[in-house]
Every structure is written in structure tokens, then in C-alpha cells.
Amino acid sequence: MRNIRLTIEYDGTRYLGWQRLGDSDKTIQGKIENILTQMTRSKIEIIGSGRTDAGTHARNQIANFKTESKMERVEMIEFLNRYLPQDIVVKKVEEVPDRFHARYNAKGKKYSYYVWNDLIPSAFERNYSFHYSEKLDVELMNEACQKLIGTHDFIGFSSLKKTKKSTTRTIKELAIQKEGRLLHFTFIGDGFLHKMVRILMGTILEIGAGTLKLEVIDEVFESKIRSEAGITVPAQGLFLDEVYY
Amino acid sequence: MRNIRLTIEYDGTRYLGWQRLGDSDKTIQGKIENILTQMTRSKIEIIGSGRTDAGTHARNQIANFKTESKMERVEMIEFLNRYLPQDIVVKKVEEVPDRFHARYNAKGKKYSYYVWNDLIPSAFERNYSFHYSEKLDVELMNEACQKLIGTHDFIGFSSLKKTKKSTTRTIKELAIQKEGRLLHFTFIGDGFLHKMVRILMGTILEIGAGTLKLEVIDEVFESKIRSEAGITVPAQGLFLDEVYY
Incomplete structure (x- = not known):
């Protein structure tokens, strides 16, 4: 074989x-x-x-x-x-080699998320970004990213119910790049729970827009309650960039 | 009104x-x-x-x-x-003002054309570029661009039949930028005949691939015969970028 x-x-x-x-x-x-x-x-x-x-x-x-x-x-x-x-x-x-297994052997992943941050939508980015027109404080969002980097139990930032499996993950890199009206968020980690990137993104955006406080991150790490975190942003802004082995 | x-x-x-x-x-x-x-x-x-x-x-x-x-x-x-x-x-x-007319008052236009130059196609560029996998000599294509810049009768590079209207146009700028595997061609001129950008592009690409000689440009300016020029490249690589007034 x-x-x-x-x-x-x-x-x-x-x-x-x-x-x-x-x-x-x-x-x-x-x-x-x-x-x-x-x-x-x-x-x-x-x-x-x-x-x-x-x-x-x-x-x-x-x-x-x-x-x-x-x-x-x-x-x-x-x-x-x-x-x-x-x-x-x-x-x-x-x-x-025969032993290679695409899921079990994956050591980490890199995702991108794109936000089209303008009042006017984009005809070309419509399927490849989330159109979010609120004014965003990029500095505050950078602080949010810094708080998320590291090893934490991310269950409150996922769509998972209580589970026996570990929901602790490590985010190694979480960075924001401004490319014109497009904000490009990069996530690198050893693994991501179901909807985790999209819920983290919603939380970061709501912090940037001022509808959530920076402290919400520590609170959700503590409480593990999904509903205290931000919205789940739409799937079309999300790209799986790399899988690391 | x-x-x-x-x-x-x-x-x-x-x-x-x-x-x-x-x-x-x-x-x-x-x-x-x-x-x-x-x-x-x-x-x-x-x-x-x-x-x-x-x-x-x-x-x-x-x-x-x-x-x-x-x-x-x-x-x-x-x-x-x-x-x-x-x-x-x-x-x-x-x-x-009342006298503004989007067609009559247009003094010039800028177009972009994108070529995906790789053996493997692109899932994301498929509707926004022409997938052309031939090896291309960019230097030779730049020489072709230089020959096209200026004021010429472009009827041989258009889909028009003989017409009483002038088919003389001026190309002010024609440049190539390499953006990874994407080649980005920019055309600026005072006006473009029907299918002119796409036939010029096909001619430039065929010169770059070696299936047409550089001399074909002067020959078509002389003969005005459409069939001596290159292919008409597909419409999906073409963007109307700007209209100048």
C-alpha cells in the first residue's frame, strides 16, 4: 500500500x-x-x-x-x-511513509482571518473577509492578542460543551497587519478547538470596537462560559494557511 | 434636474x-x-x-x-x-454639473490584466486572472510593451471591422509587475478599442512564450490585420481600474 x-x-x-x-x-x-x-x-x-x-x-x-x-x-x-x-x-x-497520518501527526496550524473595516463593502473581498464597519482601536486589539498568546484552557472561547478531553491549547503567535482597509489577523498554535478562531476573533473585534472590555479575556479563562465572550464571526473570513508536522 | x-x-x-x-x-x-x-x-x-x-x-x-x-x-x-x-x-x-457626461467626457482609462503563470492553477485567482502556464520571458515582454506605447492605429489589435471613426489611440503607460506567480499588466491610455486590451495582452504573452516574434507588433501596425496578432485572452483577467476626466 x-x-x-x-x-x-x-x-x-x-x-x-x-x-x-x-x-x-x-x-x-x-x-x-x-x-x-x-x-x-x-x-x-x-x-x-x-x-x-x-x-x-x-x-x-x-x-x-x-x-x-x-x-x-x-x-x-x-x-x-x-x-x-x-x-x-x-x-x-x-x-x-506508511505511518504518516494527516490528523494525528499535525503538530500545529496557522490560520488567517480578514476583516474589511470600512463603511462601504467590497465587491471583491465579500467572500474572503468579514465586513465590519465599526471604528476599531488597533492598539487595544493588539493588547487583547497579547493576553490570548500562551497556554490556556480555551473552552469558553469554543463551541464545545464540557468534555473529558483536554481543552488546553497554546497560541504561539497572534498578530494584526493592516493592509489598507483590510485587517489581517494571523493565528499560530498547536491546535484550535471547534470555532475557537472565530470566537477569539469576535472577542478581539468587540474589544476593538469598545462593546467588550479587555478584562473579558481573563474573565472567560476563569469562568469558561462561552456566552461571556464575543460574537462568532462569519466563516468566510477564515483561511487555513498551514499545517505543521 | x-x-x-x-x-x-x-x-x-x-x-x-x-x-x-x-x-x-x-x-x-x-x-x-x-x-x-x-x-x-x-x-x-x-x-x-x-x-x-x-x-x-x-x-x-x-x-x-x-x-x-x-x-x-x-x-x-x-x-x-x-x-x-x-x-x-x-x-x-x-x-x-449638468454638462457632465460619463462617456463623452472620459479623457482616458486605466486597465489591469492579471496572468497566473504557473503549472498549478489557483483556486482563488481563477475568476480574476488568466491561467497561462507557458514559461514567459519578461524582458522580451517589456520590449513588446515599449513598442506598443505611443500613438498608433490600433485597428489590427481590435475586434473592429473597417470604420470611418478614428482607430488611432495613444497608450501612455504599459508596465509589467511580478507579484509572485501573478503577473500584473497595467495599461493607461486615452481610450481603448473593443477587445484592444485583451488582444494586446494575447500578443504580449505569445511574444513572451516565443510563439510570436517581437516584429509582429510593427507588422500588425502596418498591415492592420487582426489575424496576424496574438490570441484574445479571457475577459476574467481584466479590471477597469480608473476613468480619467
Whole structure:
């Protein structure tokens, strides 16, 4: 059996997210598995590094699958990009050791979130950012980012209910870059709980807009109560940039 | 009568182009006129600075219309952006002297064309660039640009048949910028014939790829024969950036 690793870019606008739902063609995983099954003429299941929500994008999602196929890697990448829809692109096909598992072996991830901060919306950024027109205090948001960096129990900043699994994660980097009217937030960490990036983003934005106080961060770390944190910002501003192994 | 000038941004992907076709809702002009007619409760016709083809985008298209409406400009911009689809945005509403005519008064235009120059396509640039994977000689393309700058009869680089109107135009600037795997071409001139930017682009690219010689430019200026020039590149790489008055 060969173990094949894929690097995948996708525009999530038209999809229900990464994870296959029955036979649905409206998921990224489902689309790719269908083409791989045609390509190898045997049923293929792929393992992604993790799910992405409906509307979320990826620049370098990683997945792997096992196959008996003898097809060359260059033929595979050609076949995949010929038959996949144009909003899903396979950027790399690599052969990896049998033990490589895209989810279990992931050591960390990098996400970007984009905020279009202007009164007037953008025709081009509409599917790739959150249009938020409140005046934002970038300095205050930077202070919020500093408070979030480090190792904490992030359950209050996630959509998870109480769980036996650890909800402690480490954020290594959380930075803001202003690119014109676009604010670009970068998150690097060892892992992120379900909706964690989007709830952290909503909290940072509400602090920047003055509808939440900076202290809310420590309060939610303490109370672990989701409803005390900020809004969940929309999925379309979120990009999975990198998976680290 | 007030004369209102609009600055409009649009993602042309879903549309049949700028120019209204009967009652069709699938043109930019048609969409905007329908909303303006609702807004002012009387039939509105808008004059654009010029047409854009199906799939072509605009960052700052200019249009004007006459109205008896007493609505404030801030109310207009709010109404328009509330009811227009998200891929059409009105960026500015200005009141201008009665004699202002968006087409007749246009003194020049700036266009951008984007080429995605890589073997692997891009999921994000697919609607905003031409995927052209041939190896390109940028220096040779720069020489081609230098030859095109200036005042020439561009009829051979357009889709026009013989016409009594002048087909002489002046290109003031034609520059190439490399932005990663994206090549960004900028055209500034006093006016462009139908499909002229796309045929010039096809000619420049074919020179860069080596399938046409640099001399073809002078030959087409001389012969005025369209078929001797390069391909017409796809509309989705083209952006109307600015209209000069």
C-alpha cells in the first residue's frame, strides 16, 4: 500500500465545509474522494488534518490516503486538477511513509482571518473577509492578542460543551497587519478547538470596537462560559494557511 | 434636474457585461438601473464611461444619471448598497454639473490584466486572472510593451471591422509587475478599442512564450490585420481600474 499526501487549496464559498456528509457532493472531502475513487478505480477515503466549516477557505490543507494504485505522482496531480472543480486545487502530491497520518501527526496550524473595516463593502473581498464597519482601536486589539498568546484552557472561547478531553491549547503567535482597509489577523498554535478562531476573533473585534472590555479575556479563562465572550464571526473570513508536522 | 455621478466596483463573474440587454437582469447596467428606478420611483437610464465585456471586473467604473429625486447622497449610497447584489458596490455618489457626461467626457482609462503563470492553477485567482502556464520571458515582454506605447492605429489589435471613426489611440503607460506567480499588466491610455486590451495582452504573452516574434507588433501596425496578432485572452483577467476626466 502506498501512502499519498495531498496539499490542497480551496475556495470554500460553495461548499458545506471539509467533512463528507453521506454521499453529498457539496463538501470538499466528498468532491476529492469521488475523483480519487474514479482515478484509482477503488473506493478511497481521505484523512484531513482537520475540518473546516462551511464557507471557510484553505491555502494548504493537508490530507492523506492509502492506495494500491501504481499511478505516477505527476499523473495524479494532472488527473485531479483536470477533474476537480476549479475552486479546489491539488498543489502537491507526495509519497510518505506508511505511518504518516494527516490528523494525528499535525503538530500545529496557522490560520488567517480578514476583516474589511470600512463603511462601504467590497465587491471583491465579500467572500474572503468579514465586513465590519465599526471604528476599531488597533492598539487595544493588539493588547487583547497579547493576553490570548500562551497556554490556556480555551473552552469558553469554543463551541464545545464540557468534555473529558483536554481543552488546553497554546497560541504561539497572534498578530494584526493592516493592509489598507483590510485587517489581517494571523493565528499560530498547536491546535484550535471547534470555532475557537472565530470566537477569539469576535472577542478581539468587540474589544476593538469598545462593546467588550479587555478584562473579558481573563474573565472567560476563569469562568469558561462561552456566552461571556464575543460574537462568532462569519466563516468566510477564515483561511487555513498551514499545517505543521 | 440633478446630475448624479456614481463610482462603481463590480465583480463581473456572474454578469453578461456592463451594457443592458433588453430587460435582462444579468448585466451590471441593468441591475443598477432597476434599483435606481425603485429608488427614485421613475425610470432611470445611466450612462457608463464605456462597456465592459462579460466576466470583466471594475474597481472604479464611472456612470451618471439625471433625476428629479430630492434624496440625499448618503441615503442614495445606503439604499443602493442595501439592494444591489453583493458583487456590485457603489463606492461614491456625487452631484456634478449638468454638462457632465460619463462617456463623452472620459479623457482616458486605466486597465489591469492579471496572468497566473504557473503549472498549478489557483483556486482563488481563477475568476480574476488568466491561467497561462507557458514559461514567459519578461524582458522580451517589456520590449513588446515599449513598442506598443505611443500613438498608433490600433485597428489590427481590435475586434473592429473597417470604420470611418478614428482607430488611432495613444497608450501612455504599459508596465509589467511580478507579484509572485501573478503577473500584473497595467495599461493607461486615452481610450481603448473593443477587445484592444485583451488582444494586446494575447500578443504580449505569445511574444513572451516565443510563439510570436517581437516584429509582429510593427507588422500588425502596418498591415492592420487582426489575424496576424496574438490570441484574445479571457475577459476574467481584466479590471477597469480608473476613468480619467
